[in-house]
Amino acid sequence: MIAALATLLCCQLAGELLARxxxxxxxxxVIGMVIxxxxxxxxxxxPEALGRTTDTLLTHLGLxxxxxxxxxxLFLPLLAQNWLxxxxxxxxxxxxxxxxxxxxxEFLFRRWG
Amino acid sequence: MxxxxxxxxxxxxxxxxxxxxxxxxxxxxxxxxxxxQRLLRLHPLANPVLMAILLLACGLLLTxxxxxxxxxxxxxxxxxxxxxxxxxxxxxxxxxxxxxxxLPAVLTAVLLGxxxxxWAGVAVALALxxxxxxxxxxxxxxxxTPVAMGIAERIGGLxxxxxxxxxxxxxxxxxxxPALMNLLRLRDWRARGLAIGTASHGIGTARAxxxxxxxxxxxxxxxxxxxxxxxxxxxxxxxxFM
Numbered sequence: 001m002i003a004a005l006a007t008l009l010c011c012q013l014a015g016e017l018l019a020r021x022x023x024x025x026x027x028x029x030v031i032g033m034v035i036x037x038x039x040x041x042x043x044x045x046x047p048e049a050l051g052r053t054t055d056t057l058l059t060h061l062g063l064x065x066x067x068x069x070x071x072x073x074l075f076l077p078l079l080a081q082n083w084l085x086x087x088x089x090x091x092x093x094x095x096x097x098x099x100x101x102x103x104x105x106e107f108l109f110r111r112w113g
Numbered sequence: 114m115x116x117x118x119x120x121x122x123x124x125x126x127x128x129x130x131x132x133x134x135x136x137x138x139x140x141x142x143x144x145x146x147x148x149x150q151r152l153l154r155l156h157p158l159a160n161p162v163l164m165a166i167l168l169l170a171c172g173l174l175l176t177x178x179x180x181x182x183x184x185x186x187x188x189x190x191x192x193x194x195x196x197x198x199x200x201x202x203x204x205x206x207x208x209x210x211x212x213x214x215x216l217p218a219v220l221t222a223v224l225l226g227x228x229x230x231x232w233a234g235v236a237v238a239l240a241l242x243x244x245x246x247x248x249x250x251x252x253x254x255x256x257x258t259p260v261a262m263g264i265a266e267r268i269g270g271l272x273x274x275x276x277x278x279x280x281x282x283x284x285x286x287x288x289x290x291p292a293l294m295n296l297l298r299l300r301d302w303r304a305r306g307l308a309i310g311t312a313s314h315g316i317g318t319a320r321a322x323x324x325x326x327x328x329x330x331x332x333x334x335x336x337x338x339x340x341x342x343x344x345x346x347x348x349x350x351x352x353x354f355m
Binding site: 005008009011012015025026027028029030032033034035036037040041046050051053054055057058059060061062063064065066067068069070071072073074075078079082084085086088089090091092093094095096097098099100101102103104105106108109110111112 | 139140142143160161162165166169170173174180183184187188190191193194195196197198199200201202203204205206207209215217218219221222223225226227229230231233234235237238241243247251254255257258259260263273274276277278280281282283284285286289290293294297299300301303304305307308309311312313315316318319320322323329335337340341344345348
């Protein structure tokens with residue numbers, strides 16, 4: 001588990017360094033994901049310990065969003081003032097995004113295999 | 114005999130200052146939310162992220178603990194978002210064979226769907242005459258938090274308001290997405306995963322992973338690609354049209 005965590009952190013660190021050195025608009029962890037993916041393709045398989053650790057981590061992916069989410073208490077006045085706009089924009093935009101992505105993807109998967 | 118009277122105030126000061134208490138309540142709130150979700154038979158509306166956030170937010174408001182002090186402890190959980198994002202490479206790799214063939218379709222769907230998610234929200238806010246900085250904060254709504262905050266900064270939004278609308282978009286998609294996709298008769302797990310990952314980033318992806326492995330891999334892909342494409346395209350399009 002520790003070796004797997006070290007692997008994840010190394011990829012993230014490499015990603016952060018690349019993002020800063022090359023002034024990329026993408027954050028370090030996303031570049032780290034690309035690095036780990038390339039390493040897995042080069043290796044040809046997922047090491048068992050890495051697979052177990054990532055599965056555990058991703059099962060609780062939702063938990064990791066909680067601390068930032070609680071930050072909404074800082075915006076209560078702003079939210080109270082604009083709640084209708086924010087609510088309609090968030091719900092409308094999200095549902096439009098899901099419908100558009102899903103319908104286009106299903107159509108193209110059927111057409112292109 | 115002289116029994117020392119416990120000084121409750123001192124105890125409270127200790128608890129509020131040390132990271133231990135905040136970290137513990139965060140995990141306990143998450144476990145409570147998971148149990149509640151099971152009690153409600155895994156209904157999509159009973160989203161554990163949303164329920165845990167509401168529990169903790171009410172707790173902070175009731176006890177008067179500052180968010181900054183709470184975050185001192187909760188940041189250890191928050192920190193794991195980075196390694197977890199890297200970890201998404203594993204399900205992606207496991208599904209790579211099926212994914213490679215679908216890549217042109219995936220790219221097209223994420224590009225168009227991600228833009229629809231961004232501009233539909235912006236259009237609603239413009240129609241309701243929202244202030245410019247609120248409109249700009251809403252644009253990167255469906256992108257994962259750290260990238261979204263960076264985009265908001267570049268187009269004149271308020272990064273911290275963006276974080277709040279990003280998280281609510283994630284929870285909205287995870288809660289209402291499955292019903293909408295059933296209504297639209299989307300049956301392909303790949304399309305369903307991609308849609309929820311593109312529009313609702315990690316919170317949607319967390320839901321997809323818990324339902325179906327293939328949907329989870331495509332959700333992670335949708336989230337990663339949308340972050341990449343939006344970070345490049347949104348600032349450029351904003352300068353052109355807004």
